[in-house]
Amino acid sequence: MRRMRGVALTAIALTGALSLVGCAKDTGGGKSPSGGTAAGQGCKLSPKPDVPATAATSSTTPEKVDGSALKVGLAFDIGGRGDASFNDAAVSGLDRARAEFGIKPENVKEVTASPNEDEAAKQTRLRQLAQDGFNPVIGVGFAYAEALKAVAPQFPNTRFAIVDATVEGAPNVTPLVFAEEQASFLVGVAAAYKSKTCRVGFVGGVETPLIQKFEAGFVQGAKAAAPDIKIEKKYLTRAGDFTGFQDPEKGNQAARGQIDAGADVLYHAAGASGKGVFSAAKSGNALAIGVDSDQAKQPNLADVKDVIITSMLKRVDVAVFDLVRAVARNEVATLPKTFDLKVDAVGYSTTGGKVDDIKDVLDAYKAQIVTEKIKVSDKPGK
């Protein structure tokens, strides 16, 4: 029954899309997809930045790493393995490390948080991993920061790591933080280039400092490429209410509002709510930009993948893999302080080939950021 309805809906959507395409042909094109104000020319774009001398790529020696003695513990925030996002990225990094370094399956443990649990539960989870001899122990998500502050000093010989946070005063906690604003800058440039109405949108899941980094980078990137561009911004929920990451309907509403206001390229940093942003973009004839992983490749987004022009990549897998390798080789100090564009731990995806025509522009901006000719702020301007 459900499938039948899905088929019917798809059929209707397809017919709609086809007839719209037909209309566009009839009027000879040039009409903005959302019926917005500006002509179809898009923004007046800034000149493409110069490409500086090629940045030196860090040479990674393919030295054999033996991880057979390694025991790796992964403590997830809510969601865990199978969330098709953040946690799964960590999993794939660990899986790669397991395959390449020969870590024994019984020496890997993944544990997951429950919704609304207190600090004691997080501490117990980390403490048990450390007690059972897991080393490194990786907390996936900034929610583990306070718990690590308490637990890490009790196990000075265990290497802890935390994704998306730094823990001060605990030298055995390695921060795995990303320059989300840098990659968001690049997709902001892409949005400015792809917008026909010179108006783009940002949909954030929850208004937290972390998600504000995405907003900050996106806005700077779009403005760098097109100083006149208008940017719609919307957060689905306020800080403290984390439903904004899990509510596709809210994402859909917000995206539809932005499309109605004339935006035709939407960037979301809203976790599972992003699905709603994509479907709104599809039905509103707009384009969308994914987040964290290459969303055009995700099986559960196959029906909207044609509106996803690119995705901002946050390679949690790279960070986890690098950390495990560094622990195995006993060289944690060499890990980058921030996983940024320079080490290709953040970036943008090209699946679908929809940004291939502006790839040289994006790479030029990337080179500017890597050589620090452009500095991207991680806080949104007032």
Added chain:
Amino acid sequence: MGTLRGRLLPPVLAIAFSALLCTVTLMVSGANPASGIAAMVTQVGEGSVAVDIVNSAAVYYLAALAVAIGFQMNLFNIGVEGQFRVAAVTAAIVGAAIDLPAGLHAVVVILTAAVTGALYAAIPALLKITRNVHEVISSIMLNAIAAGVIALLIREDMFGELRGSNIGTHTIPESGWVGGIGFGDRGTLFGLVFLVLVIGVGYWVMMNRTRFGFELRASGESPTAAAAGGVNARRMILVAMLMSGAVAGLVAMPELLGRDHTYLITSPAGYGFTGIAIALLGRNHPGGIALGALLWAFLDKSSLALDNVGVPKEIVTIMQGSIVLSVVIAYEVVRRVELRAERRRVGRQLGANGGGTGNGGATPAAATAGGAS
């Protein structure tokens, strides 16, 4: 329901039933129930888990007591959740802003929390007595508003500060902390656990030994009879909601003053709803709620061990849900069985007193009707 059997049998039946249900669920999903249960029980002896259970139970106890005070008066204060969170963030802000000698500082923070909780509960109470708005509707909406209020208060440009990728209130200075009883590696028992005990005893005394408690229960059981007896129903609603809100306001205090010292946007939510479940489980009785809270905390904390033996720990959520559901059913079943037994006893006595066979014939029919309704 006065008999001991009538009080104890339903929860025991409910726990047994939900354990059975979980065993079946685990077996169907291919996991080993025995190893899961064994892991949960041995977990209690591990590290700080035993102390964590008591700490958690104290928090749940306050939440359930707040709900129970409303239940006694037939008020469903579903807004405990919002009341406790608004109170927690307000108390955290006040605690960080003031500078008082040790001891007094904590007392002021605790009073702030109680007053804030009571004030937030006063909104649905006033709406009910003046505009006859049902407290379930108004208080559940105030829960959503509470989330917005907290987000506003905790902003960096209001009273919050950035902590890495997190936002929280400023740290309460040490003079405002409430020390606990340390057990070394076994964890630290919150000092406020003892305040919780005092509140529990106070609740029992108030309900059973004071005129006010009697009036409260009377208004709950029969508003018309209470009104006829000279009880001011509106005043009772207001007072009951204020007390419920004040206790709700204290819910986060053990964790705030005993461990966290700051309110973060990731601080736990949901205690208000846990409180509803535990109040149902404990039948609003201070002792019953204590056992319910301990059981709940045990399930929550020892479930961490299930990951270790490859049993999905979500099974505990199923167990908690089925306990609440089956305890409600079990109370009803036991009530009817007892009612039937009582009727039979009365019928027998009437029969023995020469009431004739007609009565004896009527009793089973009445019992059947009672059982079917």
